[in-house]
Amino acid sequence: MDLHKLDTYAKSLIKEAAYNIKTSLSSELIIESKSEANDLVTNIDKETEQFFIRHIKADFAEHRIFGEEGFGDDIKDLNGYVWLLDPIDGTTNFIHQKQNFAISLGIFKDGVGILGYIYNVMEDSLLSGSLNGGAYLDDLRLPKLSSASVEEAVVGVNARWVVPNRYVHYEGMVKLLQTVRGTRSLGSAAIEISYVVTGRLDAYMSMRLSPWDIAGGLVIAKEVGAIATNLAFEHLDLLDADSFIVSKPGLHEELLKDYIQLK
Template sequence: MTQEQWQSIYETAISWTKEAGENIRKMMDDTYEIHTKVNEHDLVTDVDRETELFFKNKINEKYSTHRIMGEEGLGDVVDDLDGTVWIIDPIDGTVNFVHQKCYFAISIGVFHEGKGMVGIIYDVMADEIFTALNGEGAFLNEEPLPRLENVTMNESLLSFNAGWVMKDRRLEALVNQSRGIRSYGAASLEMAYVACGRIEAYISFNLAPWDMAGGYVLLEEVGGIATNYEGNKLTFLNKDTLLAANPAIYKDIMKEIHGK
């Protein structure tokens, strides 16, 4: 595919995402059903499913050869990244959606032959759309995001769920060395915040491809680093851990955790 064709897919994906966000804002005012998935804290609503269906219908109609990997399973069964694959989380941060009515996002990564080409993360209530097209840079509401600047650990804000400290006490050292910890409860937004410099690193121990795909493309465009917690490349085919960081502190974090 040519860069022009990718530009067109990028623009189309942005316009669908904004439309989907508009639909979510409308559906929020109605009563919708809330179901639990694996456990009582793992929620899904009709709005998650409706939103995934919206993308599935749009993509099938316009790009019939593209495949869809979506959290709610309305797309295809995808076990490789051959061809073009849309990796979609219709609502990232469903607990926030239900409880806080803000701080949730639509997250999309479009991959081609395993390479991240388009990344979109839309904070629906703040109306902030983070977008990236491979080779063309990353943007927040169409304003270009600069490449990430040099920082030190002691002037960095880090983000992870407080519960992870119980799972890995080595994180305590990071708490002490950094300027502070934040936690937003939506992985895609936390990756977008690393990409725009609101925080310097985000760590999670249990993420799915759709939580990370959009953010990965954004980070690549601003010089950020995203690997799993062991420092290995993300595959976007399985659940994994994540360390997404400003390159200046990525090494410091790896050293603190793994001693190398």
């Protein structure tokens, strides 16, 4: 498979899907809850995933799709080509703000990320990366990230992880909060990863993300020298939910060592 050809194809699908999403903003959304009351999904999340699957299956019959809305394949391994897709990452923002949401897509071959995309739909800005090919914000090549100190870091972290919760000891998170320059929370993992990759945040973490939330970002992060692992400093599980951190190098180790203690 020619990587450049696959890249062009994926970008064209993303742009067409985004056009459809934008058009849908003038119609009434159908909103449902999934696993719990605030885990929302709309008809547009579903239609967008189905749009990708329809095209990919027609053009690459042997490729499999691991999508948030479950219309793709039943994925138990990453053999061959697998597209990990979140059709709308930041669905709550999509519903409430009509902005600050992204299409997140990673294409993996035998478990290795070869192409990654985060498309901020309303900003019309495409972040992309390819294995050993660098990372780009639209046509602009992104520089490698340098390190940052914890004291001068601005970190993406949701407030729910600094209060008592089932995943992480909150005392360390409070200490982190009291040490860093500031925290931000934007409501879309893909957009927060894109902020780290472009140097607008120094790190971003979450106690619970799914493979499709991070797959695209992983490919891009690697190309700019950002470090992405789970919060136990292990390789990320791309078949199931896992904790997550992406960070500037150096800062990554310090955050995990001194502040984050999983339960």
